[in-house]
Structures are given as C-alpha cells and as structure tokens.
Amino acid sequence: MTDDIQPHHIADDTLAGLVGYRLRRASNAIQGDLSETLKPFELRMITFTALVLIRDNAGLSQSRLAAAMDVERPNLVVIVDELENRDLITRERVPTDRRTYALNTTPAGETLCAEALEAVKAHEVRMLAGVEDGTQAVLVAALARIIGNRRGGDE
Amino acid sequence: MTDDIQPHHIADDTLAGLVGYRLRRASNAIQGDLSETLKPFELRMITFTALVLIRDNAGLSQSRLAAAMDVERPNLVVIVDELENRDLITRERVPTDRRTYALNTTPAGETLCAEALEAVKAHEVRMLAGVEDGTQAVLVAALARIIGNRRGGDE
DNA sequence: TATTGTTATACTCTATAACTATA
C-alpha cells in the first residue's frame, strides 16, 4: 500500500495541544475498559455508580441520589427499577414522609457491589500501569482543581 | 432546614478513590465549559474538532477523518454537511479516485477556526487556573500513558 | 470483490413537561 502521499495518522497537533482533548481521550479509554469490566456483573457504569452510592449511604432518597449523580430524576427511575428488579436494592416507603423512598442494598447487592469493586480496582491498576504513585497523586490533585474550576464551582 | 439526619453532600469516598471517576468528572467539567465557549461560533465540540482537522490536513477524505475522530462514517456525513452548508469547508471530487471527496477549509472556515481556537485557548487557561505549568506537563504525560494503556493500545 | 459516501434506522443517553400523592 502507498502511504507516501497520505500518511496513516493525520496531524492532530492542534488538538493534542489542548489538555481538554487529551483529558477526554483518556476518560474515553477508561470508560471503554470500565464498561467491559462491568459486563460480567451485568452492570453499566451508571448502575454501578448508583449501587455504590446506595451501599455507602443507607436509606438514601431517589432525589438526593439523582442530585449526587447529576442525573435528572426521571432518568434515575429506570436505573433504580433495574437494580430493584434484580433484587440488588430495596425501595421502602419512609413512614415520616410517605412521598419518599428509602433505598438500601440487599445482601445480594452488597456482595455484587464488593465483587464489582474488586474488578474495577484491578481495571484501574491496568489502566494506570506505568504511572507512578507520586504522579497519580499529582494527577488526582490537578483533576480536583479542574473540577473546582467549573462554572459556579462551589455554590 | 434540618440536615442533621441527612447531610447535604452524600458520601462518595468509594468513587472518589477511583482515578477514572475523577477523570470523567474533570472531563465533563471541561466539556461543559467548552460547549459554552463554542456557542458564539455556532460550533459543537464535534464540528469544531472536524473543522480543525480539515484545516490541518488539507484534502482529507471523509473516511480518514472519520477514523481520526473515532466516528462512524454515516455519522460524519451530517457533520460535514453542516460545515459545508455554512461554507466553512468545501467538498470536491478527487480526479484520481472519483469515489472520494477532498475536504478543505474555505477562507471563512479558516477565519472561524482561528477565532474559535483563540476562545478555546482562553477557556483552557480558565479551566486550568491554579494548576502550575510543571503540574500540567505531568498531567499531560500521565494522560498519554492512560490513553496508551487502552485495549489494543498500539496496534 | 472491496471501498467511498450515503440513506434509513435503531438504540442509548439525556432533558423537559405534566401528572399523582403526599406534605
């Protein structure tokens, strides 16, 4: 094949000079691998996130979970439905405020959560191979700054 | 308001311990700000990316652009349509291979591209405020590693 | 037979309006 005129890899120096561009590509790389990692557990990234947050915040309401996940309430319904239908979480009326549901993990949900978390930790080790611990700390600190710089960062 | 029982911010320590979680949040923060930055130019992130790559790779074909952008060919058609309809790029038949189109920026396209790039650079400075130059270099190097660690990284 | 660009289509994700039941 003749790639003398048209090189295989096109010039993307302009974009590569943007931190945001590299950040998105790194994030996509991790998300892709994470999706594969969660497949054996029949979890998507978003259902995994919800499961972990419910486990770590017993009795959480859907509204507060939606706010924490930055997901619109209507969209959270199907996520919670999915976890409940698989008996990974329970949805119980709160006696003091019968509008809200208290979300809690079932024993099966806790087991699956723990197993998935182990797999995710292995996935992180895989994706961060070659990045030293000290560098990872610098990376995390820099990311925290960037997150804090978002429009209306603190409010 | 009584937040004695239910704190405002729920515990997300488990997820915060994952680099991928922070990476995605930082990426989302930048993407959100970038979308706002590009609005005055009536560009979306994906049309901006295409415009820059066409400018930097004169005569590019749609297939190669799609491959570079990691976009399916059918989805690129509408992106190229949009840029062509706005007279930012031209789409001309290649005489040596009449199947392919050669993509090139128009003068208007180059002007808009340069102006948008200036705005994007200002956006980057804004989003990276508080992250020192040395730290940025470490960040970029770490991101390059992560991107390289993606499944079938080099092939 | 393979490739470029295209159309049509479907599936996921996300966003908004409007409803119900409770407060």
Add this chain to the structure above:
DNA sequence: TATAGTTATAGAGTATAACAATA
C-alpha cells in the same frame, strides 16, 4: 404551595445494515 416519584416524550449521540458509484 411545594416536593418525591412517575410517565410520556423529544432530542442528542452513536451504531449497524444495505445501497449506488467507483475502483
């Protein structure tokens, strides 16, 4: 009246199959 959860729906973004023109 305001809030929690829900339904229906609409809009992005993305993925696949199949086609016409060309190689």
